[in-house]
Amino acid sequence: MKRFLFILVFNSILGIGQNQTDSIKAYSNQFESSFNEMKYDLALISANKLFSFAKQKNKSSVQDKAIIYKAKVYFKLKMFEQSISLIEGIIKKKYSTKEEITNFLEANNILANIHYSKYEDDKAIAKYIYIDSISESNNFTNDVQIRALQNIGLMMLRGYNPSNNKIYGKAKDYFKKSYELAKSSNSLTEMHVSGLYYGSTLVESENPDIETALKLYDDANKYFYENKLVKEFSDTYWAYASLYRKISRNDLATKYYKEFIEKSKTFNDDNALIRAYWAYASYLYQIKNHDEAIINYTAVVENIKNKKNVDYSIISNSYYYLSSIYKSRNENDLAYESLENYITYRDSLEQKNDNQLFNDLETKYQTEKKEQEIELLKTKNELSEKQKYIYIAIAGLLLISGLFLFYGYRNKIKTAQKLNKLNELKSRFFANISHEFRTPLTLIKSPVQQLQSNTTNEEQNKQLNLIDNNANRLLELVDQLLELSKIDNGKLQIILKKGNLKHFFQSIIEPFSFKAKEENQAFTFTTENLDFETHFDKDIFTKITSNLLDNAFKYNEQGKPIDFIAKKENQNLIIQVRNYNSQLKESDYKKLFERFYQKNNAISGFGIGLALVKDLVELYEGTIKTNFNNQQISFTVELPLNKNLANAIIIEEKGKTEIISDIISETNHNSELPILLVVDDNASIREVIKDIFATNYQILEATNGKEALKLAQKEIPDCIISDLIMPEMDGFEFSNQIKSNELTSFIPVILVTAKSSDDTHLKALQSTADVFLTKPFNHEVLKATVSQQIQERKKLQERYSQELILKPTEVVINSVDEKFIAKLETVLETAIPNSEFNAEIFAEEMHMSRMQLHRKLKSLFGVSATEFIRNERLKMAADLLKNDKLNISEIAYNVGFNDVGYFSKCFKEMYYLSPSDYQKK
Structure with a gap:
């Protein structure tokens, strides 16, 4: 029996371990996929998830791996300082296991790559050789070591001078070592990359081994192609070109140089394209094809200008050979100009060629x-x-x-x-x-x-x-x-958005200032060094500040002042709240953060506010301290102002939309009120929204998404307010159906829900809905939101009225509307000259009812179908009036007007000029 229990427990332990391994592998695969596709925002999210999981499971080596992932992303974004700050702790750690050694080597490799990118060659080569040394002393062959050896060889070639073959030979040795290590460890990708470099040194050496080099190239080319390694696959073309150039097969060399350029254009790497142009130009110069050489050297110069971390050796080299070519052709001005540029960039090399x-x-x-x-x-x-x-x-x-x-x-x-x-x-x-x-x-x-x-x-x-x-x-x-439940279960995430801290605290403190005036309470509010924008979680900051101030106002001694201070010290935000409470002693401090703590039956309890504050501060990787002095109690919160938080998601706002509150008054000037469709399975909620908007809108009601979809296609409302949780069709599905239908794609959709979770909020932001609000909603906020959405549509209408020619890609805001306007253009191209063409024929051609076409055009462009046809005819006429070869009568008939006088009248109403005056302008 005991043996059976032991086996059962042992298998359970193995199962738990396997699940953890699978989760770690899944997060790592998500990161690698996003990172390789250069989707760095998604890669950061995966790294943060891996870090949180590892922290929860107390796996320090996996936490370090997640930190390295983040550092790699920052390196790719050229945020070198942030990358270094992340890996400093890992570099200083002691290592014993293979996982710890791998993390240590990866961290050092990132630091070496940063030095390499900054052209700090002495520091970079020191780190790369150090990585090789640590790997050998621990008898641990790994990909980091192999890449380090490759980079040493490349750095030596970058500083290679034909007069010093010794350093060239050392580069060859490093490439050979990296190739043999990769081959022995079955690291196929690194083996073929090293083989490519090693083969190049065999081709360019004093006694070239063409046969061995060609075999290495062929093996690498086949592997890169089968595994879709685009960059590496393109590099093989340079290798082939160099080989055929060496054996004087200029036809094949030219072919591969050109293919190298074309392949380099297929991925987003400026340096690769520059290298391709430079290599081809050097070859053309050697075979004295000066015309083509000038074109390609010029391409090098144009592509490398205004780039950071420029390889001055390439650009100075290009100018030198351009000068030589121009001099041989007696184009002395161009030769002199190129020579000047060569000298300028040569002086910037700062002893890069010090072998x-x-x-x-x-x-x-x-x-x-x-x-x-x-x-x-x-x-x-x-x-x-x-x-x-x-x-x-x-x-x-x-x-x-x-x-x-x-x-x-x-x-x-x-x-x-x-x-x-x-x-x-x-x-x-x-x-x-x-x-x-x-x-x-x-x-x-x-x-x-x-x-x-x-x-x-x-x-x-x-x-x-x-x-x-x-x-x-x-x-x-x-x-x-x-x-509190979300924090306990590790499901609450930090959402970082950019904002002004001073303005933020002013908006938070304003209600408390008003409350203090009403209660005749002394309240002071001070901010220091906060007038700047930074990333922070507004919801968490609001909850921390509001709970501390609520607590201060609730338990303050009558007549005593309350102080609030918010300031920046170093890279941290300090929030301090002070009030007076004579009933608390120092022995109560530690218990203040307990949920529902009550000192005795005579004093009211502290609820869960302070407990929530403490948990939120710890989640934000901050600290909270209490101090008691002469009956004055103070809470001091210190929160980091940086984006490198373990449980954070960073949201970059692309723009801010201004809320305009007076749109309703403008809407009332129209001959017909805008239509608002309200969708909710709760009749009471529909009645509340109806009361809010009844004065200024026509209200349509539906009890679920399926019913609302039919109603929207029939009536074409100006705006839709929909609940999220409904029978038959929920709000997300309903919103997707609305936005993907040609009849309704332009209609703004506002989702309102009782769900307030971050997951629901994020899903709503990522869906096709235009706005997401949480119940219970504020009436004025809901009114302003609807007004804003209608005003945005009015901006498109005004834009259309100013366009001379209908241009879908400049007017519409989504692909469905773009297709609709493209269809309008197709119909109008053939129909405009026909004077019999009217709204009925127009609706038939668009496969809509006349009312549907009218509502669609009215909402999208602010005009009826008849007005739309007339306006398009007048726009076409305005374009034709620029041609002096046609008279006004001919133009009027060409755009579908039978009466020249009526044409002139309509034209003047639209352009405030008669057709003849417009033609003279």
């Missing part, structure tokens, strides 16, 4: 490498003697403790499973209760807000305010419980 530097560095680090190996062998010999006795003692201890661990671990697994199940039930309960509470709260708050705006009775107003305040408090408690 002695490479020799000195290599000798220095090779010596250090040997010394390190000797020291390591001595240490190993000393340890081996001691380890015999240590192993015996450890084996005995393991045997004794193994049994205790087995039974203890079995109980721990059972307890953990029960706790996980309990946490899941608790999270589901809080999520469900939050959702259920929000709808009735909306139905409580909405009528109250309506009554507040209509009542003039002061006593009734006080009672309504009491209801509204308590509804808000209940909503706040529900949200706090949900937030």
Whole structure:
């Protein structure tokens, strides 16, 4: 029986380990895929997820791996300082396992690559040789070591001078070593990359080995093609071209140089394209094809200008040979100009070709490498003697403790499973209760807000305010419980957006200033060094600040001041709240952050506000401290102002839309009110929204997405407000159907839901809906949102009225509308000259009813079908009037007007000039 239990537990442990391994592998694969496709924002998200998972599972080596992933992204984005700050800790760590050594080498390799990119060759080569040394001393062949050897060879070739074949030979040795190591470790990609470099040195050496080089090239070319390695595949063309150039097969050399250029254009790498042009130009110069050489040297110069981290050796080389060519052709002005540029860029090389530097560095680090190996062998010999006795003692201890661990671990697994199940039930309960509470709260708050705006009775107003305040408090408690549940289960993420900290705190503090004036309470608010924009989570900052101030106002001694200070110190935000409370002692400090802490029955409890603040601060990797002095209690929060938070998602805003509040008044000047479609399965919610908009809109109602879709296609509303959770068709599906239909694609969709989770919010932002609001909504915010969406459509209408010719790609905002306008153009091209062409024929040609076409054109361009036809005829006429060969009568008949007088009248109404005056202009 015991044996059976042991096997069962052992298999369970293996299963848990396998699940963890699969999760780590999945996150790593997501990162590699996004990183290789240069989708760096998605790569960062995957790295952050891996870090959070590893932190939760207490796997430090995997956490380091995630940090290295992030550092790689920052390196690719040329954010070198951020990349270095991430890997500094890993470089300083001691290593023992293979995973730790790999992380250590990867971190050093990133630092070496940064030096390499900055042309700090001495530092770069030192790091690369150090990586090789550590790998050899630990008898650990790896891809980082192989890439380091490749880079040493490339750096030596970059500093190669034909007069110094010694350094060229050393480059060859490094390439050969990297090739042999890759081959022995079965690292196929690195083997073929090294083979390509090694083969090039065989071709260019004093005694070329063409046959071996060609075999290496063929093997590499086949592998790169089969594995879709585009960059490496294109590099083989340079290698082939160099080989055929060496054996004087100029026809094949020219072919491969040209293909090298074309392949380099297919991926986003300026340096590769520059190298391709430069290599081909050098070849053309050698075979004295000066015309083509000038074209390609010029392409090098044009592509390399205004680029950071320019390889001055390539551009100076290009100018030198351009000068030589122009001089041979007696084009002295161009020769002189090229020579001047050559001298300028040559002086900027800053001793890049100092070959002695490479020799000195290599000798220095090779010596250090040997010394390190000797020291390591001595240490190993000393340890081996001691380890015999240590192993015996450890084996005995393991045997004794193994049994205790087995039974203890079995109980721990059972307890953990029960706790996980309990946490899941608790999270589901809080999520469900939050959702259920929000709808009735909306139905409580909405009528109250309506009554507040209509009542003039002061006593009734006080009672309504009491209801509204308590509804808000209940909503706040529900949200706090949900937030704590998310934090407990590790599901709350930090959403970083850019904003001005000073303006943000002013908006947060304003209600408290107003409250202080109403209660005749002394309240001071100070900000220091915050008038700048940075990335921060507005929701978390709001919750921390509001809860601290709520607590201060609630428990402050009567007549005593409350102080709030927000300032920047170093790279951190400091928030300090001070108030007076004589009933608390220092012994109460540690318990203040306990949920629902109550000192005694005579004092009201502290609820969950401070507990939520503490958890949010820790999630944000900050600190919170309390201090008590002369009955004054202060809370000091310190939060980092950076984007390198473990659980953070960064959202870059592409633009800000200004909310315009006076659109309704403009809408009322139209002959017909805009149509608003309200979709919600709750009749009470529909009634509330109907009351808000009844004065200024025509209201249509639907109980679900399926019903609303038919109604929208029939009536073509100006805006849609839809619930998210509905029977038959939910809000996401309904929004997608609206936006993908030619009849309705232009209609703004506002999703309103009781779900307030970050996942729902992110999904809504990524969907086709235009706006996402949470219940209970504020009436004025909802009004302004609808108005803003209609105003954005009016901007398109105004843009259309100013265009001389209909241009779909400049007017529309999505591909469905673009296709619709392209269809309009096709119909109008043949129909405009026909004077019999009218709205009925137009609707038939567009395969719509006349009403549908009318509503579509009215919403998209602000004109009816008849006005649209007339305007397009007048625009075409305006274009024809620029041609002096046609008279006004001919133009009028050509664009479908039978009456020249009526044409002149319509033209003048649209352009404020008669056709004859317009033609003279």
